[in-house]
Amino acid sequence: MSEAAALNWVLFLPLAGALALPLWPRERDDLTRAATLAVMLVQLALAWWLYARFDADVAGLQFETRVPWIASWGVSYQIALDGNNLLLVLLTAFLGPLVVAGAFSAITQDVKLFYAMVLLIQFAMVGTFVAQDLFLFYVFWEAMLIPMFLLIGIWGGPRRIYATLKFVLYTAFGSVLMLAALIYLVYTLQSTSGISSFAFADLMRTRLSLPVQSVLLIAFGLSFAIKVPMVPLHTWLPDAHVEAPTAGSVILAGVLLKMGTYGFMKVGFPLFPDATQAFTPMLMALAVLSIVYGACLALVQDDIKKIIAYSSISHLGYVMLGLLSLELAGIQGAMVQMVSHGLIAAGLFLVVGMIYERCHTRELAAYGGLARLLPVFAVFVLLLTLASVGLPTTSGFTGEFLVLLGAFKSAWPVYQSGNGLPLVWAVAAVSGVVLGALYMLRFAMATLYGPARAPHQPLADLNWREKTILLALVAAVFWLGLFPAEPMRKTELAAKAYQQTVSTSRLPETKR
Amino acid sequence: MNLHDALQAMMPEHLLLLGIVGVLVCEIAGRSARLAFGVALACTVVSTLSALGMALDHQPITAPFAGHYSIDAATALSKAVVLALALPVLLIARDECRGAEFPALLLSSLYGIALMLSADSFLTLFLGLELMSLPVYALVLQALRRAASAEAALKYLVLGGTASAMLLMGASLIYGSSGSLASAGYAAALASNDAMVRVGAVLVMLAFFLKSAIVPFHAWAPDAYEGAGVPVTAYMAVLVKAGVVLALVRLLGRANLGSPLLELVAWLPLASIVWGNLAAMRQPTLRRLIAYSSIAHAGYLFYALLAEASTRLQAVVFYVLAYGLLNLLAFAALPPMADERERDRLDNLRGLFHRAPFAALMIGLAMLSLAGIPPLPGFIAKFLIFRNVMAAGHTAYAVAGLVASYLGIYFYLRVIQLMFMSPDARVDAVPASRAATLASFACLAGTLALAVFPGWLIARL
Numbered sequence: 001m002s003e004a005a006a007l008n009w010v011l012f013l014p015l016a017g018a019l020a021l022p023l024w025p026r027e028r029d030d031l032t033r034a035a036t037l038a039v040m041l042v043q044l045a046l047a048w049w050l051y052a053r054f055d056a057d058v059a060g061l062q063f064e065t066r067v068p069w070i071a072s073w074g075v076s077y078q079i080a081l082d083g084n085n086l087l088l089v090l091l092t093a094f095l096g097p098l099v100v101a102g103a104f105s106a107i108t109q110d111v112k113l114f115y116a117m118v119l120l121i122q123f124a125m126v127g128t129f130v131a132q133d134l135f136l137f138y139v140f141w142e143a144m145l146i147p148m149f150l151l152i153g154i155w156g157g158p159r160r161i162y163a164t165l166k167f168v169l170y171t172a173f174g175s176v177l178m179l180a181a182l183i184y185l186v187y188t189l190q191s192t193s194g195i196s197s198f199a200f201a202d203l204m205r206t207r208l209s210l211p212v213q214s215v216l217l218i219a220f221g222l223s224f225a226i227k228v229p230m231v232p233l234h235t236w237l238p239d240a241h242v243e244a245p246t247a248g249s250v251i252l253a254g255v256l257l258k259m260g261t262y263g264f265m266k267v268g269f270p271l272f273p274d275a276t277q278a279f280t281p282m283l284m285a286l287a288v289l290s291i292v293y294g295a296c297l298a299l300v301q302d303d304i305k306k307i308i309a310y311s312s313i314s315h316l317g318y319v320m321l322g323l324l325s326l327e328l329a330g331i332q333g334a335m336v337q338m339v340s341h342g343l344i345a346a347g348l349f350l351v352v353g354m355i356y357e358r359c360h361t362r363e364l365a366a367y368g369g370l371a372r373l374l375p376v377f378a379v380f381v382l383l384l385t386l387a388s389v390g391l392p393t394t395s396g397f398t399g400e401f402l403v404l405l406g407a408f409k410s411a412w413p414v415y416q417s418g419n420g421l422p423l424v425w426a427v428a429a430v431s432g433v434v435l436g437a438l439y440m441l442r443f444a445m446a447t448l449y450g451p452a453r454a455p456h457q458p459l460a461d462l463n464w465r466e467k468t469i470l471l472a473l474v475a476a477v478f479w480l481g482l483f484p485a486e487p488m489r490k491t492e493l494a495a496k497a498y499q500q501t502v503s504t505s506r507l508p509e510t511k512r
Numbered sequence: 513m514n515l516h517d518a519l520q521a522m523m524p525e526h527l528l529l530l531g532i533v534g535v536l537v538c539e540i541a542g543r544s545a546r547l548a549f550g551v552a553l554a555c556t557v558v559s560t561l562s563a564l565g566m567a568l569d570h571q572p573i574t575a576p577f578a579g580h581y582s583i584d585a586a587t588a589l590s591k592a593v594v595l596a597l598a599l600p601v602l603l604i605a606r607d608e609c610r611g612a613e614f615p616a617l618l619l620s621s622l623y624g625i626a627l628m629l630s631a632d633s634f635l636t637l638f639l640g641l642e643l644m645s646l647p648v649y650a651l652v653l654q655a656l657r658r659a660a661s662a663e664a665a666l667k668y669l670v671l672g673g674t675a676s677a678m679l680l681m682g683a684s685l686i687y688g689s690s691g692s693l694a695s696a697g698y699a700a701a702l703a704s705n706d707a708m709v710r711v712g713a714v715l716v717m718l719a720f721f722l723k724s725a726i727v728p729f730h731a732w733a734p735d736a737y738e739g740a741g742v743p744v745t746a747y748m749a750v751l752v753k754a755g756v757v758l759a760l761v762r763l764l765g766r767a768n769l770g771s772p773l774l775e776l777v778a779w780l781p782l783a784s785i786v787w788g789n790l791a792a793m794r795q796p797t798l799r800r801l802i803a804y805s806s807i808a809h810a811g812y813l814f815y816a817l818l819a820e821a822s823t824r825l826q827a828v829v830f831y832v833l834a835y836g837l838l839n840l841l842a843f844a845a846l847p848p849m850a851d852e853r854e855r856d857r858l859d860n861l862r863g864l865f866h867r868a869p870f871a872a873l874m875i876g877l878a879m880l881s882l883a884g885i886p887p888l889p890g891f892i893a894k895f896l897i898f899r900n901v902m903a904a905g906h907t908a909y910a911v912a913g914l915v916a917s918y919l920g921i922y923f924y925l926r927v928i929q930l931m932f933m934s935p936d937a938r939v940d941a942v943p944a945s946r947a948a949t950l951a952s953f954a955c956l957a958g959t960l961a962l963a964v965f966p967g968w969l970i971a972r973l
């Protein structure tokens with residue numbers, strides 16, 4: 001099988017699975033679970049094979065498929081891997097089986113619909129990452145919305161309807177603006193250069209004046225910033241996370257939030273470099289605000305899920321900071337941080353889900369001394385907590401360290417030439433690390449140590465299924481923490497290309 | 513006129529006429545209404561195929577009645593699309609509207625639409641419009657199960673009459689100045705400086721606004737839609753609207769809209785989108801909800817007129833097909849209930865997924881696509897319209913329309929929320945009829961084909 005074909009399989013396997021599920025026997029939920037897991041595992045195997053075959057020394061797209069779709073508009077079905085999406089596709093494929101296996105015991109109602117939705121959202125997420133055509137990207141971007149709407153709305157907590165409508169209405173508002181900007185962008189390309197195309201490669205050649213770039217960046221950026229989410233557009237996130245079932249939270253924190261940062265990295269910043277330069281101080285301020293404000297909010301929550309939800313806002317602020325630093329270290333740090341946060345947040349939501357299944361409460365005050373009651377569980381919680389704090393040898397350290405390095409590297413020359421503001425932001429971002437240690441350790445201390453306390457006793461420790469899931473996650477966290485060299489080498493050329501594109505002005509040539 | 517041309521070029525119409533005669537013969541011979549439906553269905557299928565055949569033949573313009581009626585490949589394709597959309601309506605109606613009146617009236621109305629789509633003069637246009645509308649007045653009344661139906665039919669009749677009067681008045685003003693009834697006169701009237709002629713042009717436009725329920729001429733629609741039976745509502749929401757807008761596209765021809773008509777065609781449809789989407793949020797029944805949603809969709813359709821003249825037909829036909837298939841899908845999947853009045857109350861849709869998963873999935877799919885969520889065809893249709901509007905230089909109108917379309921997402925999602933996320937409503941359900949199930953499968957197949965291969969149709973328009 002050729003690599004390009006394998007990439008198509010990675011994309012379409014979940015869709016095929018979702019379409020086959022309605023034909024499945026109605027009363028065999030165990031069969032549905034097994035089949036979904038099998039689909040996800042095959043997808044993971046193919047994705048890993050592609051990762052191994054990915055050539056680090058080739059710049060640009062690899063394993064490309066390009067077929068005209070709506071030929072008269074220049075829309076094509078164009079998918080490929082490159083350094084930008086390689087790790088994220090792998091992350092999505094890696095989390096897929098864990099989400100499915102994690103929901104085995106939690107979801108007992110409408111099982112077929114549930115797994116169909118998980119498969120559909122998996123399809124849409126992989127599609128968003130691998131799309132190399134803006135129209136296709138938008139289609140997949142929007143297609144993620146509905147499965148998530150149902151996942152939260154059907155299997156969520158008591159306030160699920162409110163939470164899911166809020167999630168959809170927030171996200172859809174961004175999408176409408178993105179759609180308007182997209183149409184304008186493509187029309188401009190057509191009228192100035194005569195090319196009718198939605199391919200990213202062609203759109204990168206559009207030259208636009210600064211005001212137009214700014215308006216378009218705001219339209220695209222709002223849509224991405226809602227998804228990240230950046231403060232002050234974050235208010236949907238805690239609601240969605242708290243009400244979502246564990247699987248929904250894992251998908252949301254693990255992959256969906258990265259759509260926002262990936263959107264900035266792949267579409268927003270490279271398409272409008274001059275506007276990006278102009279907005280960098282403001283965006284940087286928002287990124288640091290997200291880091292610090294998210295961390296402060298996480299510090300005062302009483303609901304375990306909310307602590308992790310707000311910590312996500314804080315951790316994704318680092319990704320934005322790294323992307324905006326335009327230093328190679330910062331950009332690569334942002335890429336690592338995306339994957340790292342995907343693994344750690346997914347793991348934390350999974351452990352919260354496991355304890356919730358046993359005790360049916362997420363009140364921080366309801367727990368204590370779990371280290372004695374559930375020793376194996378406690379080990380995993382502690383490892384994930386430390387990774388989230390950024391302990392060296394875990395992936396959290398690699399990502400945050402590189403981002404901060406990049407931020408300081410880019411701020412220092414500016415400081416020496418008399419502008420101290422970027423340096424202030426970099427220093428403020430470091431405080432996020434300290435706050436991160438505070439809120440995560442508060443969470444771990446309160447739940448794991450002290451007098452043993454839990455709403456339901458006796459508690460059963462993790463079973464082999466849960467142990468396997470968490471073991472895989474923790475292994476991945478350490479793999480990325482101990483051996484970041486290989487993934488970073490595979491993404492280096494893409495990071496350099498990003499740095500180059502965003503630093504090069506693309507204003508229209510002045511007519512003489 | 514040449515007899516051969518008249519026979520060949522008007523083949524779709526002739527086949528519809530054959531269907532009408534066949535249905536009447538069945539009725540007179542005392543055969544069952546089932547047979548009448550079968551005859552009507554068969555004739556519509558053959559008629560659709562003949563129109564499709566003309567379209568794929570790339571036949572040049574043929575005018576059996578020069579100056580009054582002509583047909584070319586694009587017209588034939590739009591005719592085929594409209595006729596094809598009538599098939600699910602017939603299927604839905606088979607088990608609901610017993611008696612042969614329904615197919616006879618429906619085919620007559622379709623004949624009117626087919627005539628309008630080929631009209632080259634105000635005379636043919638008016639003939640088609642009346643032929644389309646008169647049977648529908650009777651159809652609305654046919655479902656007389658409550659007092660409201662009579663009221664709805666009367667309202668529809670009076671306002672339909674007003675629209676006809678406005679069209680006639682406008683046409684006669686234009687005729688008064690140009691001395692010709694040809695459609696081309698309308699394009700000339702748009703460019704004219706004569707106040708009387710321009711009043712005529714605006715009157716004609718207003719007649720079309722009234723017929724397709726554009727704000728502020730929309731008040732009849734929710735009552736008429738609610739008063740009628742489900743198949744009739746489907747017919748009004750999809751085919752009548754499609755026929756009216758396609759006829760207007762043909763009337764405008766290659767003319768570009770200038771002020772003040774441009775502002776009229778931008779602002780009133782925009783108001784329709786906003787008001788239709790807002791008012792739909794508070795409707796208690798699916799039929800009223802669809803009525804308000806169709807007011808909003810009429811707004812999108814009229815938006816297509818803002819674009820370059822050459823792109824209008826493409827955008828409108830694609831939109832009509834996508835929008836029609838999805839509305840019909842929702843109506844076909846709507847599970848029947850013992851009490852017709854209770855059937856589409858939104859409260860009775862609660863927990864539908866647990867009672868009838870297929871119906872819930874189909875209605876859900878239709879709602880999402882009407883909301884314009886990709887990759888469903890409703891999105892591509894909307895994209896096509898807004899892209900053309902922006903390409904014509906009306907960026908502000910396009911952005912305003914897109915933002916207004918955002919308002920619609922909430923009420924479509926509310927239907928899904930009721931069906932999937934609410935506890936069961938405990939209603940006594942009646943199993944869906946086989947014909948209606950067949951109709952929903954046909955619409956589903958069309959929808960999927962349109963979602964996966966939109967390029968095929970777009971390239972041919």
